[in-house]
Amino acid sequence: MSEAESLLAQIYEPQDLKNLSFKALNQLAAEIREIIVSTVSKQGGHLASNLGVVELTIALHRVFNSPQDKIIWDVGHQCYTHKLLTGRYEEFPSLRQAGGLAGFPKRTESPHDAFNTGHASTSISAALGILTGEWLQGKRNRVVAVIGDGALTGGLAYEALSHAGQLHLPLVVILNDNKMSISPNVGGLSKYLSRLTMKARYQWFRRNFDSMAKRLPLVGSAFFDMVVRLKRAVKAVFYTDNFFVDLGFEYVGPIDGHHIQQLEQVLQDVRRLDRPVVVHVITRKGKGYQFAEKDPGSYHGVSSFSISGGLAPEEPAAEEPDTSQQEPVLSPVTIPVINILPDRWGNGSFTDAFNRAILDAGGRDTRVMAITAAMEKGTGLSPFKAAFPTRFFDVGIAEEHAVTFAAGLAAQGMRPVVAVYSTFIQRAVDQVIHDVAMQKLPVLFALDRAGFVSDDGETHQGLFDIALFRPVPNMTILAPAGGLELKRMLDWALASVEPAMIRYPKALCPPEIHALSLPLERGKGVFIREWGASVCLAFTGSLYTEVWDAADRLLGLNIAADLYNLRFLKPVHEDYLAKIMNRYELMVFIEEGIIEGGFGEYATELAYRRQCTAQIRVLGIRGNFGTLGKREELLHISGLDGEGIAASVRRFYGENRILPYSRMVP
Ligand SMILES: Cc1ncc(C[n+]2csc(CCOP(=O)(O)OP(=O)(O)O)c2C)c(N)n1
Incomplete structure (x- = not known):
């Protein structure tokens, strides 16, 4: 498509969207998907989440007036359409490159990026703070938090919902429900959202009631407020347990998140409300790119791939080594000659090495448990989950809970391993100190992505773990230089029955040398x-x-x-x-x-x-x-x-x- 034919090339700011017909907006959505797929296929990035919110983002920018109205993107990994519609189309090829556009919202990049994000579950708190600030200054701009069902598993989101219910300011929370975190979403909340969505009787009633009300001459959507209030009563009959309503929010939904017109109508009404509201939007992660739709987990965050063929198939897992003959030999410290060892443990990345090591440990000791906060794939725990499903726990995006839950397991004599990125353990510093270290409970932390991390910018760097946890009494911190050494450390830490951390980078393991195989x-x-x-x-x-x-x-x-x-x-x-x-x-x-x-x-x-x-x-x-x-x-x-x-x-x-x-x- 030539630049002249491209609709996207003519959008310099959200205002430019406002005169387009719905037909044109749908064409624009298709163009945006094409650009996202082609850009991410070249330089990697978050794909499935971005493809899922194209229409939602268009509708938001049609109804709200950014940058006066503010949109806060939770995690921020789904902000590509937002960037494309807010004057960054030409720079988009530089996405995630050094000196280029960040893959997450960044205040220094654009006035349309109202708040920096990267870690999950912050949007409602941040949006509430911004809104409160606006109101205290007498401004009446709108503030919208867009949060996924995955990010809504994080505790911070509940603290913010509770506070928002108390302040009763007109905060708009868009719940982008695609049933997925990175992997399928987990936990009671996820089931609850499904129940909300599935209540067909309620949906039928809502649709008909809303459209009936809006068709009434003269009153129409001006009476939407009243309808919303009435719906509360209706819910008391059909739907007594709406969590959001109980917290003090209006609840609207579920709405088809790929229907721009329907979204826009609802958002127009919501914009006029004078109290907090949750708009429950159903989207499909990966929408419009068949590989990502079929397997959104694998297409959540990707490196370069072929558009026609999708991601290269994963390498088959390395053969399990026989460790029975591998007892380490004590040898002198001086190593005049460097022996390159066969790469059995260090094959691939440090994450691969960790995953082989924990699989091996889990096979030898049934007390070994693996815990992740919604990062099963990233931390390499899928093989462990497949091998020992009852000893694998995905607790959702809840790092604090992951740590204290592990402490509980350890108190019962288990050997829990919390696999978490260095940047995300920052969330749980108090739990590490108070629930693990102080009680000297043998929880092992596998801190992946420790050190510099490619492509995701400041929010994802793992630079603080040493400084945060070195001062903590009872804590051991280990830093392997290779895959075999990582395995040695994991086995050592599991045997030592104390709190410990193993920090390793997002990098390939170097070739093994004898010195790295020496016992600890x-x-x-x-x-x-x-x-x-x-x-x-x-x-x-x-x-x-x-x-x-x-x-x-x-x-x-x-x-x-x-x-x-x-x-x-x-x-x-x-x-x-x-x-x-x-x-x-x-x-x-x-x-x-x-x-x-x-x-x-x-x-x-x-x-x-x-x-x-x-x-x-x-x-x-x-x-x-x-x-x-x-x-x-x-x-x-x-x-x-x-x-x-x-x-x-x-x-x-x-x-x-x-x-x-x-x-x-x-
Ligand atoms: C505190 C924290 N833990 C883990 C992550 C890694 N992470 C990035 S996106 C994501 C899933 C988010 O799911 P959801 O909010 O439903 O958004 P979706 O990708 O489905 O659109 C996770 C776990 C993170 N960004 N922050």
Whole structure:
């Protein structure tokens, strides 16, 4: 389609939608779907959720006047149509690229993005706050929260609903019900919404009653308010248990979320209400792209794919290794020759390695349980679920509950493993402290996506876990550098019967080397290269590849460095680490996390306390949340790729004139 024929190319702001016929709007919806599919097929992104809200977004922008009226997108992963309709069509090809359009709403990007989102279940609270602020200033703009049935499983949403019922301001909550979180939605609420939808008798009555009322001459929709009030009475007969009504909301729905005209009529009426309302909209996730409609879970967030063929089929699961012969051999710490081991445990990504390790552990011990907060696929737990369905729990987007639920399981002698992204465990800091660590309950946290995360920007970076949880008594924090080491850590942590975390990146596992297969010793790391150099690079596992690269580059500058994989970020065998810090002239701690409160700061304090002789330097992320880009780009920007680390070490070396170069190479 040429630019001249394209309707979308003529939409510079939502106002431009207002003169289009419904026929034209449907054509526009088709165009938007095409653009979304083609853009996401090239550079990845959230597909199914975006395809599901095209008509809903058009209708919202027809009825509400953004940016004066504000639309808050929960999670924000479904905002692509909103971006396309609010002046960002031309930039859309830069979606999720470094320096380009974010995949989530961003206030700095457009006045139409009223609130930044990324983590689920925040929209109603944020919208209520914005609305209250508007009203206190005497403004009468409308505020709309668009929340999915998945995000509505999160506790924050209920706190906000309750408060909104109390404030009784005209907040509009659009409940986008597609029966899906990332995977099929779970829990009592999901069943409840289905019951609401299925009440055919009620629906029949509602449709007829509404249209009858609106057809009445003169009164029509002006009396919609009264109708809504009347419907309450009707519900008392037909539908006594509407949760939203009981909280103080009007409830309208369910409505076909792909019927622009019907949506618009309802939203026009809702816009005039003077009290909070929930509009229950039924949509189909993946709508309009057959592969995504059929399997919305797999098309929730995707990397590039072929439009005609869909996603490449998943690799068949690796054969289960026989662990009976694999007892680790104790060997000396010095590893002069690097042995590349067969990649059985580290094949693929760290997530794959975790999933193989927990499957193996679950097969050996029936007390091993897996818990996810709506991230079954992302955390790689599907094989565990298939193998041990009664020991798998998806609790919905409820990280806080996931943690305390696991604590309860642990108190009963189970070995729960909570698999959660580093960024989302931030939700549950108090539960980790209060319900797990304080009681020393053996809950194991598998913190996926720890460190920099590609493509999703600030909201999804996993930079805080070390600083948040290192200070917590009783907590062990482990950082594997490869898949086999991850397995060793998982087995060790499950056997240790204490609270523990294993943090690993969204990255491919490096080839296994012997040093990474060595058994764990509490509080100690392991040298992966020990030449007796004067410089030592001590790093968190996720930076293994970058540190090797840096070491190679430094050799090119005639600077040799020993490499020490920290393994334990907590607890630390302080005598052991202090001894190491006395052996070197320069010790550089490198971590994929924020510096403030991180491992390096602790090590610096230890060096001071023990009066160690090495100069200590720390590399990490300082004073920012990361940004949009690929993990490699973000590491580069932060000086944590091989080039950056080598340059810093070179600089430290020069600053301190530690040693003549000649002493550096063995
Ligand atoms: C606190 C938190 N936990 C997990 C996620 C990961 N996540 C992103 S979207 C999503 C599902 C959202 O489902 P729903 O709200 O129904 O929206 P839909 O994708 O179905 O449109 C999840 C679990 C998140 N963004 N925030």
